[in-house]
Amino acid sequence: MRDISLKELLEAGCHFGHQVTRQNPKAREFIFQAREGIHVIDLAKTKAGLEAAAAFVKTLASQDGAIIFVGTKRQAKNMVEEAAKKCGAFIVTERWIGGTLTNFEEVAKNYAKLKDLRARLQSEEEKAKYTKKEVGLWNKERIKLEKLYGGVADMDKLPDVVFVVDTHKEELTVKEANRRGIPVVGIVDTNADPTIIDYPIPANDDAVGSLKLIIDYMAEAWMEGSKLKVTLRQAQGDAEQSRSIKSEKLKVEGETKEIKEDPTSPLRLPFDNAQGRRSRLRGARKNAKEKSKSKKPKATKTSKKNATTENTEKKSEGTDSKSVKSVVVKSVVASKTKRGSK
Numbered sequence: 572m573r574d575i576s577l578k579e580l581l582e583a584g585c586h587f588g589h590q591v592t593r594q595n596p597k598a599r600e601f602i603f604q605a606r607e608g609i610h611v612i613d614l615a616k617t618k619a620g621l622e623a624a625a626a627f628v629k630t631l632a633s634q635d636g637a638i639i640f641v642g643t644k645r646q647a648k649n650m651v652e653e654a655a656k657k658c659g660a661f662i663v664t665e666r667w668i669g670g671t672l673t674n675f676e677e678v679a680k681n682y683a684k685l686k687d688l689r690a691r692l693q694s695e696e697e698k699a700k701y702t703k704k705e706v707g708l709w710n711k712e713r714i715k716l717e718k719l720y721g722g723v724a725d726m727d728k729l730p731d732v733v734f735v736v737d738t739h740k741e742e743l744t745v746k747e748a749n750r751r752g753i754p755v756v757g758i759v760d761t762n763a764d765p766t767i768i769d770y771p772i773p774a775n776d777d778a779v780g781s782l783k784l785i786i787d788y789m790a791e792a793w794m795e796g797s798k799l800k801v802t803l804r805q806a807q808g809d810a811e812q813s814r815s816i817k818s819e820k821l822k823v824e825g826e827t828k829e830i831k832e833d834p835t836s837p838l839r840l841p842f843d844n845a846q847g848r849r850s851r852l853r854g855a856r857k858n859a860k861e862k863s864k865s866k867k868p869k870a871t872k873t874s875k876k877n878a879t880t881e882n883t884e885k886k887s888e889g890t891d892s893k894s895v896k897s898v899v900v901k902s903v904v905a906s907k908t909k910r911g912s913k
Contacts, residue, residue: 572625572795575788580614583780588612588761598761601773610761617774621785624756624770625792628732632796636731639663639723640786641744647736647782654790655722659797661730662722663744672747675729682724685716732756734789737776739763758785 580586588594588602588610603613628638639661642651648664655662663671670678688709691697698706716724733748735741735757745767748755756770757763765771775781 572629572792575618575621575784577614577618579784580617580774583784584778585617585774585781585784586612586614587775587778587781593762595762595764597764597766598759598773601759601765601771602761612761612773612775617772620770620772621774621788624772625788627754627770628734628756628789629792629796629799631731632793633799634731635800637661637726637728638732638734638793639726639730640734640736640789641667641741642736642782642786643667644737644740644776646777646779647786650779650783650786651736654786658790658793660734660790660793661726664722665718667741667744668719669743670747671723672729672733672744672751672753678720679727681716681720682726685713685720685724688713688716729753735768736782736786737763738768738771739776756789758782 586603591605591608591610594602594610601612601616603611605611631638637660640651640655641663642648643664643666651662651664654660668678692706692709692713729751730753732754733744733756735744735755738745738755738757738759739762741757745755745757749767754769755767757768757772758776759765759768759771759773760776763776765773772785774785
């Protein structure tokens with residue numbers, strides 16, 4: 572935002588106030604002196620007030636806020652329209668409709684009506700359903716609403732700040748903004764009350780040069796804030812992207828760490844040496860043996876008794892068979908000896 576000089580303010584005629592008889596006692600702090608019955612405004616305070624107001628407006632624009640430029644004076648209408656179109660602000664250049672801020676919900680119905688008429692008049696199919704007279708009445712109604720609400724028809728919520736060209740003339744606008752708690756930035760001449768304005772700019776509100784300088788300066792501040800908003804969004808997007816990349820990296824690192832620490836994982840083999848693989852195989856074998864042991868059914872008391880009886884029977888049978896074999900052998904030997912003696 573460019574630095575404005577006292578020379579620029581002086582050349583634009585911002586120092587001329589109203590006649591002494593028309594002064595507001597509350598505006599004395601901004602008056603430098605009186606010459607030939609006309610007050611002279613202190614340009615140092617004008618510069619300070621303008622820079623403070625512009626900084627505030629720029630901050631709101633960077634935070635995605637909304638602003639209304641209000642200027643219904645004949646010499647300010649065209650300048651307000653050009654500046655508002657340049658910076659994308661809402662404007663009011665005709666009569667301020669009472670309740671625009673304090674009764675926003677009801678006034679918004681007229682905004683919807685205006686949008687509906689615009690859509691109807693743009694549609695050839697819709698116009699073909701009605702007579703020319705009815706279409707002409709629509710157009711008349713649209714022109715009337717366009718004149719009153721054209722600059723604020725797209726406003727879907729209350730603005731964040733109101734910029735008023737002549738705070739003395741737009742007294743109703745200032746009162747509604749104060750009632751709704753909306754900050755007011757305005758040009759304050761020597762006949763206006765600066766105490767009801769949040770960011771007063773003490774300056775001449777009648778000279779064309781003074782109005783153009785201040786209005787353009789406020790529009791530039793809003794435009795710079797809007798550009799800053801775009802850069803902030805880009806920076807936030809880049810920061811979020813870098814955060815997501817870091818989180819993905821940490822996730823991958825955590826997964827690889829878990830794979831390395833898991834002894835039974837086959838994916839761990841490439842990360843270990845031969846000794847680690849051998850120890851891991853031994854551990855796997857032990858685990859398999861323990862599992863097989865745990866799967867065998869446990870012997871009960873009755874099964875143990877049956878097993879012991881079977882073992883004793885087997886032993887007795889073995890002893891009987893041995894005794895029989897010995898008797899047979901002895902008999903065979905005795906018969907052979909008898910044959911030899913004969």
